[in-house]
Amino acid sequence: MPANRQILLRARPTGPVGPELFETKTTETPPVGEGEVLVRTLYLSIDPTIRGWIERDTYLPRIELGAVVRSAGAAVVVESRNPKFAVGDRVFAMPGWQEYAVLGERDRPTKIPPGIELRDALSVFGVTGMTAYFGLHDIGKPKPGETVVVSGAAGATGSIVGQLARAHGCRAVGIAGGPAKCKWLTEELGFDAAIDYKAEDVSKRLGEACPQGIDVFFDNVGGPILDAALARLALRGRVVLCGAISQYEDLSKAYAPKNYMNLISKRGRMEGFIILDYAARFAEGAMAVGALIAQGKLKHRTTVVDGLEHAPEALMRLFSGDHEGKLMVRVAES
Amino acid sequence: MPANRQILLRARPTGPVGPELFETKTTETPPVGEGEVLVRTLYLSIDPTIRGWIERDTYLPRIELGAVVRSAGAAVVVESRNPKFAVGDRVFAMPGWQEYAVLGERDRPTKIPPGIELRDALSVFGVTGMTAYFGLHDIGKPKPGETVVVSGAAGATGSIVGQLARAHGCRAVGIAGGPAKCKWLTEELGFDAAIDYKAEDVSKRLGEACPQGIDVFFDNVGGPILDAALARLALRGRVVLCGAISQYEDLSKAYAPKNYMNLISKRGRMEGFIILDYAARFAEGAMAVGALIAQGKLKHRTTVVDGLEHAPEALMRLFSGDHEGKLMVRVAES
Numbered sequence: 032m033p034a035n036r037q038i039l040l041r042a043r044p045t046g047p048v049g050p051e052l053f054e055t056k057t058t059e060t061p062p063v064g065e066g067e068v069l070v071r072t073l074y075l076s077i078d079p080t081i082r083g084w085i086e087r088d089t090y091l092p093r094i095e096l097g098a099v100v101r102s103a104g105a106a107v108v109v110e111s112r113n114p115k116f117a118v119g120d121r122v123f124a125m126p127g128w129q130e131y132a133v134l135g136e137r138d139r140p141t142k143i144p145p146g147i148e149l150r151d152a153l154s155v156f157g158v159t160g161m162t163a164y165f166g167l168h169d170i171g172k173p174k175p176g177e178t179v180v181v182s183g184a185a186g187a188t189g190s191i192v193g194q195l196a197r198a199h200g201c202r203a204v205g206i207a208g209g210p211a212k213c214k215w216l217t218e219e220l221g222f223d224a225a226i227d228y229k230a231e232d233v234s235k236r237l238g239e240a241c242p243q244g245i246d247v248f249f250d251n252v253g254g255p256i257l258d259a260a261l262a263r264l265a266l267r268g269r270v271v272l273c274g275a276i277s278q279y280e281d282l283s284k285a286y287a288p289k290n291y292m293n294l295i296s297k298r299g300r301m302e303g304f305i306i307l308d309y310a311a312r313f314a315e316g317a318m319a320v321g322a323l324i325a326q327g328k329l330k331h332r333t334t335v336v337d338g339l340e341h342a343p344e345a346l347m348r349l350f351s352g353d354h355e356g357k358l359m360v361r362v363a364e365s
Numbered sequence: 366m367p368a369n370r371q372i373l374l375r376a377r378p379t380g381p382v383g384p385e386l387f388e389t390k391t392t393e394t395p396p397v398g399e400g401e402v403l404v405r406t407l408y409l410s411i412d413p414t415i416r417g418w419i420e421r422d423t424y425l426p427r428i429e430l431g432a433v434v435r436s437a438g439a440a441v442v443v444e445s446r447n448p449k450f451a452v453g454d455r456v457f458a459m460p461g462w463q464e465y466a467v468l469g470e471r472d473r474p475t476k477i478p479p480g481i482e483l484r485d486a487l488s489v490f491g492v493t494g495m496t497a498y499f500g501l502h503d504i505g506k507p508k509p510g511e512t513v514v515v516s517g518a519a520g521a522t523g524s525i526v527g528q529l530a531r532a533h534g535c536r537a538v539g540i541a542g543g544p545a546k547c548k549w550l551t552e553e554l555g556f557d558a559a560i561d562y563k564a565e566d567v568s569k570r571l572g573e574a575c576p577q578g579i580d581v582f583f584d585n586v587g588g589p590i591l592d593a594a595l596a597r598l599a600l601r602g603r604v605v606l607c608g609a610i611s612q613y614e615d616l617s618k619a620y621a622p623k624n625y626m627n628l629i630s631k632r633g634r635m636e637g638f639i640i641l642d643y644a645a646r647f648a649e650g651a652m653a654v655g656a657l658i659a660q661g662k663l664k665h666r667t668t669v670v671d672g673l674e675h676a677p678e679a680l681m682r683l684f685s686g687d688h689e690g691k692l693m694v695r696v697a698e699s
Contacts, residue, residue: 083630090631253626258621272625272626272628273629275626275629278626285623285626286621286623287592287622287625288622288625289619289620289621291606291621291622291625291635292587292609292612292616292619294606294636294637295607295608295637295638295639296417296423296424296637296639297424298638298642299636299637300634300635300636300637301625301635301636302628302633302634302635302636303629303630303633303634304632305629305630308632
């Protein structure tokens, strides 16, 4: 059996994530039981939710100290004792931050069909794209002609949300950090407007960009940006709570949205969701996303960091905003 | 024409409501135009929403300085130039803080049938009861067996919410101020538990009273109580935002709910509503409430303050909690 390099959780964060929270260990790959497969990790999906998992119980139990860091990713089957999978099959699963993993039926590995690039499988066709699709349509319920605002708009999920909104006949307004990201949103992705939260007065610019108010606010960021959006909600506006990346690094100092009371006079709704609940409908999401890609209506970017050992650093980059689109780590090419 | 005593808005509040915000004036009653009726005010409904109306634009434009204070109430027709109303008919309308008002079709006066006490017409059968019914069922959507928690539970709306929840087969937990109110909830109204927020640790007691979490939180109060409830939300829990009476007196210092992020991991929903939107369905609400009263399953209390001149003081009592159930002002008996 090949040696298996792993990154384990060594300590829990009390603030920003740093390298001291992790340690590397090399073990033997475990034996493959009946009904299981051994996979080699190819790409790891670096997602904000990992920040929650290493700190505390959320919608999943927190990662134990000393355990491999939980992570979604793409992998290839190198040994199979499950008749549904052959050696060479590529799968989407939760391999974790390690080179090899043994997956059983309960891990629900999903085959990635030939012809799909792994970068796409982990972004637009992966949890990121599904999060954008189901969050926007099932929670936000936009109607053509309505105004959809998304925060973290140049991020993996946000950039897809805006394009899905445009494809649905909505106006799309993105909030992102820096002129380069904003330019990408309006000039390449077709957003109707972009707001640079690092340089502009978000509340004022929301008023200008959304003269009829915000019908759907898709929030990836939380904090003062959420508060500004709540103040600009249109009648019966909806706030989709996808994440709050600005707040994860220190929940004890979490910024609370005082304008929540506007939900009363505007008859508004603020609702959270967890994409795992939609797993049974991912085929629907993949078809919707695939059709838009085929029509040239859905573009995306990925930032790839090479080497398993750089996974902690990649997680840190996720919070600094120093990346474009979907952030992933390449562990092996095949 | 009779003289018409009125209470006008003289200044806007910047903190707690005081008598200096109002002034009394006596004018002549205006002439009654074609299609209009002249009514004499009998009872005024003293509602938290008036605090918003005198300060700022909400779901209705704010009350102009120098104008009669807007208020719901019950009145009797004393002159009619509208064939739908006869002298002596009692109506529910928005007469405002004055002895007489002229109402047109656009004011939509609603007849109060003979046999209904005015106190009931303004409470259980009025906006208060409708707020409880539609807020609980249309926004909260409780299922039998679920746990419903209501804040301001001894108030006009809250006390009805808890009883409606019980009648629907739910567990009802009330949060109120003081042992007398709590005793009334559990011993007379049939609440399963009551929490005295003035004497008890609300978060801890919510954990004890709702071991499976809160399925529906009907919030009349806002502030730290809302935050405590958000932290105890059950999976797919719903927060009905009816009001935030603890916050209305100084919105600049409004307490923001930091635990809103729990809506994400719990797939929760927080939604506001305005009862005026349900006007077309009040008959449904009145039937539901009436049936429960007939079965002895819905009790309520009213606190009546005598004399139009005491309306400002009554509004102040609403915020001090120094009243039981529905608070109203008797302007005239018939």
